[in-house]
Amino acid sequence: MQARLTALAVVIVVALGWGASADVTPKRTTPAAKAMYDQYCAACHGPEGRGDGASAAGLPIKPWNLTDGRLMNRLPDEFLVLTIERGGPAVGLSPLMPGFKQYFSSAQVAEVVAYVRSLAEPPYDPSAALPGPIYPPDAPAQPILFGHLIHAGAYQIDCQYCHTEARRAEFAGLPSVEKCMGCHKIIGAEGNPEIKKLHGYWERKEPIPWVWIYKVPEFVSFPHNAHVRAEVACQTCHGRIESMMAIPAVRGPNLANDALNLVGLPVAPPRLSMGWCVECHREQNRTRGMNAPLDCTACHH
Numbered sequence: 001m002q003a004r005l006t007a008l009a010v011v012i013v014v015a016l017g018w019g020a021s022a023d024v025t026p027k028r029t030t031p032a033a034k035a036m037y038d039q040y041c042a043a044c045h046g047p048e049g050r051g052d053g054a055s056a057a058g059l060p061i062k063p064w065n066l067t068d069g070r071l072m073n074r075l076p077d078e079f080l081v082l083t084i085e086r087g088g089p090a091v092g093l094s095p096l097m098p099g100f101k102q103y104f105s106s107a108q109v110a111e112v113v114a115y116v117r118s119l120a121e122p123p124y125d126p127s128a129a130l131p132g133p134i135y136p137p138d139a140p141a142q143p144i145l146f147g148h149l150i151h152a153g154a155y156q157i158d159c160q161y162c163h164t165e166a167r168r169a170e171f172a173g174l175p176s177v178e179k180c181m182g183c184h185k186i187i188g189a190e191g192n193p194e195i196k197k198l199h200g201y202w203e204r205k206e207p208i209p210w211v212w213i214y215k216v217p218e219f220v221s222f223p224h225n226a227h228v229r230a231e232v233a234c235q236t237c238h239g240r241i242e243s244m245m246a247i248p249a250v251r252g253p254n255l256a257n258d259a260l261n262l263v264g265l266p267v268a269p270p271r272l273s274m275g276w277c278v279e280c281h282r283e284q285n286r287t288r289g290m291n292a293p294l295d296c297t298a299c300h301h
């Protein structure tokens with residue numbers, strides 16, 4: 001346990017890279033936005049946003065420190081809007097973070113978001129925020145609302161900390177319940193129903209029945225290790241996973257491609273199709289002097 005907590009601290013410290021920046025971007029916000037913050041948010045998040053409001057002391061989960069730019073600045077506006085309008089459960093966080101849709105118009109929510117952004121240190125830079133959409137269409141529901149955006153995006157936990165086999169084996173692998181519990185025996189142990197579900201699997205000694213999303217047919221073999229060693233980034237094939245709350249199924253031919261093909265425009269083959277694999281292999285061999293196979297038996301055996 002002790003060793004695991006130390007490991008966690010190291011992961012987080014390394015991921016966040018402690019260190020101050022001397023940027024002095026002027027802070028923009030409106031008095032109206034500050035008034036809304038003071039009325040509705042300060043009791044929990046504190047007068048300056050440090051998560052130390054008078055009501056925070058009694059909560060099992062502490063309100064986020066909104067001034068911590070290392071965490072906050074990577075989150076897209078869409079995430080903040082959703083959390084403020086519909087409350088923590090909309091993004092797998094605690095219902096102790098209430099929704100404010102009934103109190104604020106959309107314009108007011110946008111103002112509050114701008115105010116929250118103005119508290120961040122180092123200062124918020126829109127170009128460094130992750131892109132949306134955070135809930136892409138066609139993402140199947142998972143047994144626990146686990147957000148890559150929170151783990152790999154805000155906290156910047158390394159992909160291979162959880163998908164440990166990617167470098168060594170054919171399958172990247174999913175983290176065990178035990179690995180999740182290495183952090184969540186403590187983090188969110190009380191007050192978050194999604195994390196409570198995780199504790200349930202742990203206590204029943206059951207694996208979490210995650211829905212498998214990226215899958216090639218049985219007659220194809222796809223080795224992660226060769227690709228990771230050849231330094232093809234996870235995102236090249238899977239997209240900006242760290243900006244998502246749910247991962248969409250992307251596969252097979254699609255209507256938009258078919259239409260473009262009909263009018264004679266060259267389009268990239270859809271992900272996970274044979275054309276996609278072969279085209280990248282050709283390109284990598286041409287541009288990076290790689291040795292990616294083009295013979296049938298390399299992928300079919």
Ligand code: HEC
Binds near residue numbers: 044092
């Ligand atoms: C009753 C206490 C309470 C009030 C009032 C409250 N919050 Fe929170 N808020 C929380 C808690 C607790 C969390 C942490 C939830 C978690 O970690 O699961 C949180 C989390 C958040 C987050 C973190 C998620 C993210 O997007 O970074 C944001 C932003 C946030 N609150 C903004 C606000 C704003 C803006 C207001 C006022 C409109 C507000 N909160 C009012 C308790 C509160």
Ligand code: HEC
Binds near residue numbers: 091144179
């Ligand atoms: C290295 C530490 C670490 C590991 C490993 C980890 N988490 Fe988290 N997790 C966090 C932190 C930090 C938060 C943010 C807590 C908060 O703000 O209340 C979080 C938040 C969550 C949340 C609520 C927000 C969301 O929607 O993601 C869920 C659910 C969750 N984790 C599930 C899991 C599961 C399931 C696993 C294993 C697959 C896991 N976590 C592994 C650190 C970790």
Ligand code: HEC
Binds near residue numbers: 212235
């Ligand atoms: C804290 C642990 C954790 C971290 C860090 C993490 N993942 Fe995951 N990943 C999971 C879990 C749990 C699932 C299964 C639930 C889901 O699909 O959201 C998953 C699912 C996936 C899937 C879909 C697997 C399938 O079923 O096809 C991909 C792709 C993926 N992760 C890539 C990444 C990438 C890329 C990164 C780094 C940017 C990353 N992951 C970081 C835990 C993690």
Ligand code: HEC
Binds near residue numbers: 171214216227
């Ligand atoms: C060259 C493209 C490519 C790269 C790079 C890649 N993946 Fe994958 N990934 C795939 C394909 C294709 C599948 C489906 C494999 C199958 O069905 O056997 C997949 C499946 C997965 C799965 C679910 C099945 C499994 O293997 O456990 C996870 C999780 C995953 N990838 C994570 C990652 C992570 C993390 C990285 C980076 C370290 C990464 N992938 C890099 C193409 C890629």
Ligand code: HEC
Binds near residue numbers: 220289291
């Ligand atoms: C984004 C580019 C890219 C995509 C997409 C891609 N590959 Fe690769 N593939 C590579 C590179 C780079 C190598 C490594 C070549 C080297 O080591 O010289 C490789 C190597 C391989 C190897 C050889 C492994 C070995 O042990 O030598 C196989 C098999 C393979 N890929 C199968 C696939 C399959 C199946 C798909 C589609 C599902 C796919 N690849 C998609 C870039 C890609």
Ligand code: HEC
Binds near residue numbers: 272278
């Ligand atoms: C770089 C990897 C790769 C190579 C090389 C490759 N294939 Fe494939 N092949 C795939 C993948 C991935 C699929 C699955 C596509 C899908 O599900 O849409 C596939 C599917 C197929 C199918 C099924 C087609 C269908 O529509 O279901 C056949 C037949 C096939 N390949 C034959 C071949 C032959 C013959 C060669 C050699 C000339 C070859 N493949 C070379 C990756 C490869």
